[in-house]
Amino acid sequence: MRNGEGGNRFVIPALILLSFVTIYPIIYVFYLSIHRKLLIFDISRFVGFENYLFLLKDDRFWNALKNTAYFTGVSVSLELLFGLYIALLLNMSFRLKGLIRAIVLIPWAIPTVVSARMWEWIYNTDFGILNYIVGTKINWLGSPFWAMNAAVFMDVWKTTPFVAILLMAGLQVIPRELYQAARVDGAGNWATFRRITLPLLKPVILVVLIFRTLDAFRVFDAIYVLTGGGPANTTETLSIYAYKVLFQTLQFGYGSTLSVIVFLCIGCISIFYIRILSRGMNRRSRSK
Amino acid sequence: MVFKHGKIAGDPEPFKKLLKKFEEENPGIKVKDEILPASTDEQHQFYVINLEGKSPDFDVLSMDVIWVPEFARAGWLKDLSLILSKNEQKEFFLGPMLAVTFKDKIYAIPWYIDAGVLYYRKDLLQKYGFSPPKTWQELVDIAQYITSRESGLYGFIWQGKQYEGLVCNVLEYFWSNGGDVLRDEISVIKSPENVDALHFMRDLIVKYKITPPLVTTAIEEPTRHIFGNGKALFMRNWPYAWNIFEKESSAIKGKVGVFPLPSFPNKESASTLGGWQLGINRYSKHPDAAEKLIKFFTSPEAQKTLALTIGYKPTRKSLYKDKDLLMKQPFIIGLYDVFMKARPRPVSPYYIMITQVIQPEFSAAISGIKTPEEALNSAHKQIEHILRVER
Numbered sequence: 001m002r003n004g005e006g007g008n009r010f011v012i013p014a015l016i017l018l019s020f021v022t023i024y025p026i027i028y029v030f031y032l033s034i035h036r037k038l039l040i041f042d043i044s045r046f047v048g049f050e051n052y053l054f055l056l057k058d059d060r061f062w063n064a065l066k067n068t069a070y071f072t073g074v075s076v077s078l079e080l081l082f083g084l085y086i087a088l089l090l091n092m093s094f095r096l097k098g099l100i101r102a103i104v105l106i107p108w109a110i111p112t113v114v115s116a117r118m119w120e121w122i123y124n125t126d127f128g129i130l131n132y133i134v135g136t137k138i139n140w141l142g143s144p145f146w147a148m149n150a151a152v153f154m155d156v157w158k159t160t161p162f163v164a165i166l167l168m169a170g171l172q173v174i175p176r177e178l179y180q181a182a183r184v185d186g187a188g189n190w191a192t193f194r195r196i197t198l199p200l201l202k203p204v205i206l207v208v209l210i211f212r213t214l215d216a217f218r219v220f221d222a223i224y225v226l227t228g229g230g231p232a233n234t235t236e237t238l239s240i241y242a243y244k245v246l247f248q249t250l251q252f253g254y255g256s257t258l259s260v261i262v263f264l265c266i267g268c269i270s271i272f273y274i275r276i277l278s279r280g281m282n283r284r285s286r287s288k
Numbered sequence: 289m290v291f292k293h294g295k296i297a298g299d300p301e302p303f304k305k306l307l308k309k310f311e312e313e314n315p316g317i318k319v320k321d322e323i324l325p326a327s328t329d330e331q332h333q334f335y336v337i338n339l340e341g342k343s344p345d346f347d348v349l350s351m352d353v354i355w356v357p358e359f360a361r362a363g364w365l366k367d368l369s370l371i372l373s374k375n376e377q378k379e380f381f382l383g384p385m386l387a388v389t390f391k392d393k394i395y396a397i398p399w400y401i402d403a404g405v406l407y408y409r410k411d412l413l414q415k416y417g418f419s420p421p422k423t424w425q426e427l428v429d430i431a432q433y434i435t436s437r438e439s440g441l442y443g444f445i446w447q448g449k450q451y452e453g454l455v456c457n458v459l460e461y462f463w464s465n466g467g468d469v470l471r472d473e474i475s476v477i478k479s480p481e482n483v484d485a486l487h488f489m490r491d492l493i494v495k496y497k498i499t500p501p502l503v504t505t506a507i508e509e510p511t512r513h514i515f516g517n518g519k520a521l522f523m524r525n526w527p528y529a530w531n532i533f534e535k536e537s538s539a540i541k542g543k544v545g546v547f548p549l550p551s552f553p554n555k556e557s558a559s560t561l562g563g564w565q566l567g568i569n570r571y572s573k574h575p576d577a578a579e580k581l582i583k584f585f586t587s588p589e590a591q592k593t594l595a596l597t598i599g600y601k602p603t604r605k606s607l608y609k610d611k612d613l614l615m616k617q618p619f620i621i622g623l624y625d626v627f628m629k630a631r632p633r634p635v636s637p638y639y640i641m642i643t644q645v646i647q648p649e650f651s652a653a654i655s656g657i658k659t660p661e662e663a664l665n666s667a668h669k670q671i672e673h674i675l676r677v678e679r
Contacts, residue, residue: 036677038677039340040336040361040637040640041361041637041677042362043677059666060648125500125501125502125505127513139501139504139505141505142501142502142504142655143501144657227450228451229648230449230450230451230505230647231449231505231657232450232648232655232658233648233651233652234657236648244644245644247333248329249640249641249644250640251641
């Protein structure tokens, strides 16, 4: 205990539990992904990397990957932008602050499936309120261009509050003295924001980005309920494709291959962010 | 013994009474009926998982028309060829019999039947002196003529969202032009007949403009609402909508007519077959009792009761001459010709995989993302890949 190594003993039970619920399934999914396994036909045989080779030629996979990347990129950037703006507003002092903060959180509090159903009606060509307000007859979920952006918009509406609340927490720990000092030095609003708020908020922004990017990359329920992947797979994401292959057609081999790819993508994204985050931390601790 | 089935449409009471009657007639057999979620995808998932696990927890199961070959191929269903003699098979409609037959053996008995039909506004057609269309071109002409004279009216609506219903719709155009998807387990999907048919569907939206673009996201209920509000002249849908249109509160009560779907010139009209079949779990511990239950529920008496009470359409042809039914449910009797011509979707154990790849291709073609040729070529390649899966 004195030399700090004894701590390992206390971590072992947790590690064993974790390996049961995470490491074992990961290995098993990889094992399935190098087999051709079709429940209905009672086929189960080793095929090596055949599934992965097929995946490289599978247009539907590349289409799903493209859709997922677009959805993640656009929705996460918009959420960060709007979230930061709302956080800055909510961080000012005004009357009914508590109430407004609570109201802002409502979209986040609604279960995803419920809000997706709600948006499906909002986007309805004939009865939808969106076309009524805008005065158009656009087929939001039926046109390839609008369908994906409609899904992005729904996600932005739903998760911006979450981003805003996290960023607001970050804003509140920035010492007031810094702002006072800046004002004494004659710094304007923009300069204070760029030189003080942004740098000190950076770690929180990174955490928000990790959460949101990983969530958006795995998006399933929102889009599945909203469009089912249509029209013509223009909104089909990797998770939806994997679900359809795994659970609707029961091709456990190829479905697992898709899952492994999603897992690898998520892994790369996490490593990328964690490196940025730890580099930032190291620099700060060194400068102290 | 356990009877698994989807939700009973409407009032479940008549169904419960039938079960009680069965128990009285067969002392010693107790039936527990268990209801699955309404979504057919979830029901399919439930059965596949449990049957793959050789679960004996249920004895009788109700199956969508497209599942029987798949389940039979997997060896999950008891062969019922012996309880349905060759003569008795002839009493049923041909479509559902084809759907329950796999490699010359029968694995389920048709319980009730469904098929695509054309709904039309009787009052409007009369007003302008038209009779219901027999060919697709007639439908286009009538719709163009009337919609240019009536405001706020769509010409023709159907179901075009990327889902199983889209496949049902598209097949009706393929078949009514002499095309098909599989022939002798080989893909014939990129035939010129199919290309023409798919072109025509796209043209309904962009060239003839009688179909609004909203159909590319529509499933049954939204189209039923639009037609029910009096905002469409023609609609393709299943027979269930009829009872709703004839309710007292309906805006179009008494103004609706039903007709078989049109066809292309000199070809046969065809409807996609739907409906449910009863089969026996091969791992059942009470196969004899299960057999009795299936016989009871597919008997003329039980089918008649269900038709009179909840409007399930009988699978036995003789019932369409029944006097009581003729009096109380003349609509059902009128569907006889449609059911005679109803065709099952490709009868293949691979169907579930095939529909997964053709849905997006059809969706791409009708929403203009791909040309019909491109979509069908791509579908053809993918179907061939699926058919090779066992090799």
